[in-house]
Amino acid sequence: MLSAEIITIGSELLTPEKTDTNGLWLTGKLNEIGIDVKLKTIVGDDSLRLEETIRDAVKRSDVVITTGGLGPTEDDITRTISARAIGRELVFHEDIVEHLRIRFRAWGREMPEINKRQAYVIEGAEILPNPNGSAVGMTVKIGEKFLVVLPGPPRENQPMFNNFVFQKLKEKAGEIVFRKRILKVSGIGESAIDEAIAPIYSAHKNVSTSILFNKSEVEVHLTAQGENERQADALNEEIAAKIVETLGIAVFSTSGEEMEEVVGKLLAENGKTLSVAESCTGGLICQRLTDIAGSSAYFIEGVIAYANEAKTGALNVSPEIIEQYGAVSAETAEAMAKGMRERARTDYAISITGIAGPTGGTEEKPVGTVFIGYSDEGLTKSFKIVLPGDRYLIRWRSSQAALDYLRRQILKQN
């Protein structure tokens, strides 16, 4: 597998606001042809750091792509520094200047003398034309390695890569195809999952696996390689099936879907409807469910019963229950779920009441205490969890736990 590094050049990309969109886009294109991006650097108009960066990258990796720093001003140092980093000279190309003069005239202007700088090219480089701007790009072969020098603006960078670089790298990368697949797991920790499934993925040398914790779930990323897509997909499928066999119902997604998509699909497939009563999550569950296009087929109604009057008024929770057990209690959660389901006349209802913090906790019910209620026609029940994290995480994890609870109930019934 070929390795690549991407070097993004320009001081404006070292500000707090600017995302390196070229780097992300190029990563996607390289991954498509099975080239692994090993390192990305963002460096300013800083000769010494840039030279060191390019020199290290060419030493370490098969393909090095730089973007930016090819404009006509003194700040644009990529031509000079990339040549120096690989120990070559810059060569002046009169034909590039001629071409630029013609283009400037077509735009109704004379070419400024300063643009002559853009006619210097690394010796031995192949020149990549730029129909969308004044800076040409370059590819330089250094032994078996490739240095690719592209302009920074995405509308110049991306067509140039697509038209003149992609095919060349694809040939170099060869026949092997890489396919990715993401499984998601709830209710089991990262290390326990790794312990359970390591024997599965370790048995295959053509797949690489990484395990990541993401707020309230663990993701298992499989990247299989094969001679073609079918072969790589089949390998992913084989391993995914074994993981599901091992971890069971805890695997809620086998191709990267979010929890709300999985629950929505289950409801739609079974022709069931849902309503949701939320207190501490304040609308998060409803918002997640309705984020899915087509959710109106199964999501009927939600109530955000933040104040106690809303719980008694809108959800028909009896004031005695709240008084006796508290608004954050199993009894209130169950009454909320039941009241919600009856009012909205849905097959299922889920409810949440808890303490998201930062204030409102007590010794008996600390911040993070959450009760999740569930109700269907035959059964109303609840469970309690105590979640770590700040307000944002407690709310997120509560919403995930409630959706997962519903998912498990639906699966048990089918």
Place this chain on the structure above:
Amino acid sequence: MLSAEIITIGSELLTPEKTDTNGLWLTGKLNEIGIDVKLKTIVGDDSLRLEETIRDAVKRSDVVITTGGLGPTEDDITRTISARAIGRELVFHEDIVEHLRIRFRAWGREMPEINKRQAYVIEGAEILPNPNGSAVGMTVKIGEKFLVVLPGPPRENQPMFNNFVFQKLKEKAGEIVFRKRILKVSGIGESAIDEAIAPIYSAHKNVSTSILFNKSEVEVHLTAQGENERQADALNEEIAAKIVETLGIAVFSTSGEEMEEVVGKLLAENGKTLSVAESCTGGLICQRLTDIAGSSAYFIEGVIAYANEAKTGALNVSPEIIEQYGAVSAETAEAMAKGMRERARTDYAISITGIAGPTGGTEEKPVGTVFIGYSDEGLTKSFKIVLPGDRYLIRWRSSQAALDYLRRQILKQN
């Protein structure tokens, strides 16, 4: 001026999807205290590249910050490699293990043995506690230089930096102080704002200004410099006041608050209550409002009336209105707001009904058509907007427009 490099560690950040949010955030914080970020690197779980990156960075720059790779698994190589890169040993801290065991027990679990790895600390490092996760951070003095090792999750990384690193670097950075201030504006475009306020900010050489469009609002970032915080703050304040004078009510935030914070503060200050009826936004407004700690003082109830039966049942919208004008109409929006307010007995109610797409649009009411309703004791009204964007953006922009409408109504009344 001190120079810094940021090294973000983790293979998941070398995928086409993941933005380096830590790197951007840290850049902002460093700029605040006048530290210049010279280079950013994103590197995977790759020992050789990481070691070389850390070694080069420490050689070149005054402050080096790494984020990520401090988890308990074998992939988490930052502890080992950063120690090796600077030629120090790792030291095992029994007290960290003890502390972790207690935390795991509080979460109702036993600490997995694997987490012992997180108790290794670079010799001579100062340990940075992590109330939000299991990985401690470190700062290491290397002569006059600083290596700062932080965990990856932003909810761990950012508080740790704020609490234990910021002040230390600020002292090191010395005399000139930079202070940032963010104003947010709704209802006027980026270039119109720039035209209006350029004469204001251009008149001051000690302030730099940038204007950014962000989903549904325009942000004006001011960075003032001065001999001390008071001086820099005063300059920001002077310019902010002039901008507010020029742009008026369109400026909804003068120190970076989100719209839901601004609206919440207005409600709290005036002792007023709010309820919300949502259709196409599916809970997003309620979720945003209740994201603010203390929102239970003014937010009483929300109804997500996704199905028509929910609109008629829970919000008392007459079926004739829906039949005659449609569920997405001014009449329905107004009836939703009025029905919500009366039911929840709040001072204000707002409502949204619209077509978030991707399907459901018609020639007369294309995707993006949204009606926003408002009701108080004396007045019920609505307005229509047609929003560009995909489902996510239409929902977001609708929620923003509804909150902004409420804000302007409250301000008009006071």
